[in-house]
Amino acid sequence: MQRQTAAGRDVPAVAVAAMRYRWPGAARDCLAIEQFAVGGGERVFLRGPSGSGKTTLLSLVGGVILPQAGTVSVAGQPLARLSAGVRDRFRADHVGFVFQLFNLLPYLSARDNILLACRFSAARRARLAVRGTSAEAEAQRLASRLELGDVLHRSAAELSVGQQQRVAAARALIGRPGLIVADEPTSALDADRQQAFIDLLLDECAEAGAALLFVSHDLRLARHFDRIVDLAQINQAAVSGEAAA
Numbered sequence: 476m477q478r479q480t481a482a483g484r485d486v487p488a489v490a491v492a493a494m495r496y497r498w499p500g501a502a503r504d505c506l507a508i509e510q511f512a513v514g515g516g517e518r519v520f521l522r523g524p525s526g527s528g529k530t531t532l533l534s535l536v537g538g539v540i541l542p543q544a545g546t547v548s549v550a551g552q553p554l555a556r557l558s559a560g561v562r563d564r565f566r567a568d569h570v571g572f573v574f575q576l577f578n579l580l581p582y583l584s585a586r587d588n589i590l591l592a593c594r595f596s597a598a599r600r601a602r603l604a605v606r607g608t609s610a611e612a613e614a615q616r617l618a619s620r621l622e623l624g625d626v627l628h629r630s631a632a633e634l635s636v637g638q639q640q641r642v643a644a645a646r647a648l649i650g651r652p653g654l655i656v657a658d659e660p661t662s663a664l665d666a667d668r669q670q671a672f673i674d675l676l677l678d679e680c681a682e683a684g685a686a687l688l689f690v691s692h693d694l695r696l697a698r699h700f701d702r703i704v705d706l707a708q709i710n711q712a713a714v715s716g717e718a719a720a
């Protein structure tokens with residue numbers, strides 16, 4: 476499922492062109508990527524050795540950091556052209572993140588953590604309204620699918636690590652952003668829950684026509700994806716040992 480422009484052309488969910496990024500104070504570039512794209516609705520598995528820059532690339536895709544050269548666009552929008560405040564809103568509207576460390580607010584309930592994504596995004600609320608549902612009803616639906624129905628009222632701090640991870644997934648998915656970015660999202664789950672989690676993520680993305688950019692070391696999960704991208708292969712700043720790993 477590809478997103479279309481008014482002119483009918485496909486709009487990639489992510490487009491990286493002639494991009495270079497160096498962390499402040501670092502002696503060399505972390506990333507130098509000539510071209511990388513994730514199509515609308517495409518499911519991409521991003522792999523690479525530890526320290527090769529996978530999380531850095533996701534931060535660039537989220538517009539959390541900006542490259543020193545080149546462009547990173549999401550849904551056709553070059554992120555560096557937006558002011559910091561507009562970029563934050565754009566991210567809230569269009570990108571759902573599932574982080575390694577979840578980033579939940581510990582004192583809020585699981586339900587309120589999920590709803591937070593809609594509270595910060597009128598676009599997410601509007602997309603749900605178009606489908607005749609509310610943020611509350613959608614939070615409940617996602618929680619049921621993720622086997623979180625019984626713990627929605629509990630504060631995030633009281634949840635198991637696996638439950639926190641699933642709350643973070645529901646927060647990313649609610650309100651149907653066009654791009655889901657997931658950084659090692661299954662690392663805290665046992666094998667059964669890992670499978671259920673991946674199934675849900677893929678189903679929800681397919682239903683919403685959302686693209687999925689998924690980082691993992693676990694190559695067993697790669698078979699669920701349209702494409703595997705080895706970061707060392709597309710990153711000209713990778714040292715030769717990394718490219719071979």
Ligand SMILES: Nc1ncnc2c1ncn2[C@@H]1O[C@H](COP(=O)(O)OP(=O)(O)OP(=O)(O)O)[C@@H](O)[C@H]1O
Nearest residue numbers: 498499501505523524525526527528529530531532
């Ligand atoms: N906030 C930061 N400030 C400075 N350097 C950083 C920062 N974050 C990451 N780096 C450096 O950038 C490089 C890439 O790190 P990154 O976290 O993107 O790798 P990764 O591929 O996601 O690793 P892992 O698989 O272990 O999570 C590393 O050398 C790391 O030390």
